[in-house]
Amino acid sequence: LLHELIALEERHPEIDKSDSPTQRVGGKVLDEFNKITHKRQMLSLANAFNYEELVDFDRRVKEAIGTSSDIVYDCELKIDGIASSIHYTDGLLTLGATRGNGITGENITKNVLTINSLPKVLTEHISLEVRGEVFMKKSVLEELNNIRKERGEQLLANVRNAAGGSLRQLDPNVTKERRLDQFAYTLVNPEKYGIHSQVEALDFLKKLGFNVN
Numbered sequence: 001l002l003h004e005l006i007a008l009e010e011r012h013p014e015i016d017k018s019d020s021p022t023q024r025v026g027g028k029v030l031d032e033f034n035k036i037t038h039k040r041q042m043l044s045l046a047n048a049f050n051y052e053e054l055v056d057f058d059r060r061v062k063e064a065i066g067t068s069s070d071i072v073y074d075c076e077l078k079i080d081g082i083a084s085s086i087h088y089t090d091g092l093l094t095l096g097a098t099r100g101n102g103i104t105g106e107n108i109t110k111n112v113l114t115i116n117s118l119p120k121v122l123t124e125h126i127s128l129e130v131r132g133e134v135f136m137k138k139s140v141l142e143e144l145n146n147i148r149k150e151r152g153e154q155l156l157a158n159v160r161n162a163a164g165g166s167l168r169q170l171d172p173n174v175t176k177e178r179r180l181d182q183f184a185y186t187l188v189n190p191e192k193y194g195i196h197s198q199v200e201a202l203d204f205l206k207k208l209g210f211n212v213n
Contacts, residue, residue: 003047003049032170033106033107033108033168034106034107035100035104035105035106035107036095036097036104036105036106036107037103037104037105038085038097038099038102038103038104038105039129039188040188040189041102041103042083042085042099042100042102042103042105042131043102044083044099044102045078058071072197074197074198074199074202076185076202076213077213079133079135079183079213080135080159080160081133081134081135081136081159081160081163081164082098082099082133082134082135082160082163082164082167083098083099083131083132083133083134084096084097084098084099084108084112084131084132084133084134084167084182085097085098085099085105085129085130085131086112086118086129086130086131086132086184087127087128087129088122088126088127088128088129088130089127090125090126090127091121091122091123091124091125091126091127092120092121092122093109093112093113093118093119093120093121094109095107095109096108096109096111096112096113097109098167098168106168108167108168110172111166111167111168111169111172111175112134112167112182113172114172114175114176114180115134115180115181115182116179116181117181117182117211118182118210118211119208119209119210121209122208122209123207123208123209124207124208126193126208128187128188128189128192128193129187129188129189130184130186130187130188130205130210131184131185131186131188132182132183132184132185132186132210133182133183133185134163134167134180134181134182135159135160135163135180135181135182135183136159136162136163136166136178136179136180136181137159137179137181138159140178140179141156141158141159141162144156144162144178162178163178163180166178166180167180181211182210182211183210183211183212183213184205184210184211184212185202185212185213186201187201187204187205190204
């Protein structure tokens with residue numbers, strides 16, 4: 001339905017409204033968390049449903065960088081979780097944030113510190129921002145729901161909602177019990193570190209201690 005609405009608004013820009021679901025990135029920022037402003041806007045991924053749309057994507061990429069040559073693509077799995085921005089200063093994790101509305105996010109540092117697969121200290125003493133996806137494994141969801149069922153508690157609906165709800169808990173101890181994971185997929189300002197391709201960025205992130213898919 002969202003894809004249908006996007007196509008409709010493209011054909012009829014006069015009906016494009018500021019409160020349209022197509023204009024929303026992420027979700028509402030909760031008042032309970034301290035706000036942070038992303039230095040570079042966090043965007044959501046677009047999608048393609050057929051070969052023609054994939055070819056059109058390739059065309060737009062070539063136009064954007066001014067080339068007619070073939071482009072080499074890196075293909076990664078789309079993990080259905082919650083986008084995160086993690087900051088490191090001299091190799092130490094100093095800030096974790098949600099995407100929020102793409103410009104303003106929530107400071108969830110205490111909660112991301114409970115994610116075992118996310119490095120708290122990098123293998124190099126460098127300062128950077130890494131973006132990725134916080135998610136919950138299906139096996140963890142099943143285990144948690146078995147426990148909740150025995151307690152007579154409401155079951156967690158699915159892994160994405162469970163990950164989002166766990167990451168935005170006011171009590172970090174609850175987040176820790178949910179056993180979240182994280183994949184890193186974006187190195188912000190890669191040229192600063194001599195990185196010029198996504199493959200190089202993923203290799204670099206892996207060396208620093210991140211999980212990549």
